Amino acid sequence: MKPIIAKRSERTPSVRWALASLSLSMLMPSLDTSIANAGLPTLAQAFTASFQSVQWIVLAYLLAITTLIVSVGRLGDIMGRRRLLLVGICLFTVASLLCGVAPTLWLLIAARAAQGLGAAIMMALTVALVGEIVPKEKTGSAMGLLGTMSAIGTTLGPSLGGLLIAGFGWRTIFLVNVPLGILNFLLAYRYLPVDRRGPKSDRRGSFDHVGTLLLALTLAAYALAMTIGRGSFGPLNMALLLAAVFGVGLFVLAEAKAASPLIPLAMFRNPVLSASLVMSTLVSTVMMATLVVGPFYLSRGLGLETALVGLVLSVGPLVAALTGVPAGRIVDRFGAQRMTIIGLVGIAIGSSVLSMMPTRFGIPGYIAPIVIITANYALFQAANNTAIMMDISPDQRGVISGMLSLSRNLGLITGASAMGAVFAIASATIDITTARPDAVATGLRITFAVAAILIVVAIAIAIGAYRHTLRNR
Structure with missing residues (x-):
């Protein structure tokens, strides 16, 4: 252990730059998860294509991340995380350039899939590399910073995309990644710690090809079931969902028999991780x-103009930017599991308040609960990520980081479909874009009442895991 600690202390002046690289590696993929949504109408006109066709610009990226993020995390554990991260940054940057110059829709979709593969590598390995560049007692602060970058990227994407398209054209929403990617590569190459080599025979023989294929197909079926059909859940969606369930069973059987499984099933016996x-x-x-x-x-519901809607929606990214790092420091001081519970309680309170807020309170009545939800989300992210990554063995950091990113991505996919369906049903209207203000307000209240219930379930899970930890000390 002494050489590692000494090396880390020698690199202390460079840790800040290493964290800057990891921050960019988290920001760029998160931003591109949502930035293309703003350009779909423009892209449909530019390529004279239907909405169903241009929707694949978003789906190709989302599917690539969802299906491959755990596998590339495991690959990073085998071949070296720094080495694979550099490959991921290069792939993401080149694919962004190809997206920006694509002459046809299907070339753009193919480039977006390649960009998604690069994004999966970056998202899976960024959290895993934290343990190699910061001391354990500072893990929470680093996780808070990465959580801030992730939240800003996801929530800022649509508004930034709209501004770039309005000012410079749709190609700039992809080309903006090129200078950022070059900067990121230079920082990562210069400041991230060099991978330690293991025996080549062990490294080559430890990748689970069958498990990787089964997991990718299962996740692809689930992601498609939740996203195609523009909110309607028809026979195709049901068939894909059943295929995903069947795929989970096959994957579990394959992992139980594999000599070196992609995801060792025994790790789910750890109640904190699960x-x-x-x-x-x-x-x-x-x-x-x-x-x-x-x-x-x-x-x-409130009848705001488009510009004002964008301004109000920017409150979330602003709160995330301001609270992420302080939240990480709080986690370092008071403990990850305890702060996980407090963050969840805060989200539940914010969701409950929003579910009861009358429309007469206007913009302040919407912003106040959103601030509570977002600030406590930053605390939860920092605490939950720290709780997972602090006590795992170094050779599993990549795959577990990939699983953590996958859980978040599956939540976003499920939320877009399931919570969107709850909102539409609660609003009691076929077309939400023409719904009455009172119907939309009712939809919001019921949706966030359901959200509060989901968070209460999460609180119960967090308390159970915390009690288990206390009993085993």
Whole structure:
């Protein structure tokens, strides 16, 4: 251990730059998860294509991340995380350039899939590398910073995309990644610690190809079931969902028999890890509701103009930017599991307040609960990520970081579909874009009442995991 600690202390002046690289590696993929949504109408006109066709610009990226993020995390554990992260940054940057110059829709979709693979590598390995560049007692602060970057990227994407398209054209929403990617690569190459080599025979023989293929197909089926059909859940969606369930069974059987499984099933006996992954999925589902429901409530329920809607929606990214790092420091001081519970309680309170807020309170009545939800989400993210990553063995950091990112991504996918459906049903209207203000307000209240219930479930899980930890000390 002494050489590692000495090396880390020698690199102390460079840790800040290493964290800057990891921050960019988290910001860029998160931003591109949502930035293309703003350009779909423009892209449909530019390529003279239907909405169903241009929707694949978003789906190709989302599917690539969802299906591959755990596998590339495991690959990083085998071949070296720094080395693979550099490959991911290069792939993401080159693919962004190809997206920006694509002459046809299908070339753009192919480039977006390649960009998604690069994004999966970056998202999976960024959290895993934290343990190699910061001391354990500072893990919470680093996780808070990365949580801030993730939240800012996801929530800022649509508004930034709209501004770039209005000012410079649709190609700039992809080309903006090129200078950022070059800067990120240079920082990562210069400041991230060099990978330690293991025996080549062990490294080559430890990748689970069958498990990787089964997991990718299962996750692809689930993601498609939740996203195609523009909110309607028809026979194709049901067939895909059943295929995903069947795929889970096959994957579990394959992993039980594999000599070196992609995801060792024994790790789920760790109650802290299992609880953290479930909580991450539930919380991400709720946070997606703010992105799905918020714009409709502000425009239809409160009657705000488009510019004012965008201004109000920017409160979330601003709060995330201001609270992420302080939240991480609080986690370092008071403990990860305790702060996980407090963050969840705060999200539940914010969701409950929003579910009871009368429309006569106007913009302040919407912003106040959103501030509570977002600030406590930052605390939860920092605490939950720290709780997972602090005590795992170094050779599993990549795959577990990938699983953590996957749980968040599955929550966002599920939230967009399920919470969107709850909102539409609660609003009692076929077309939400023409719904009456009172119907939209009712939809918002019921949606966030459901969100509060989901967070209460997460709180119960967090308390159970915390009690288990106390008993085993």
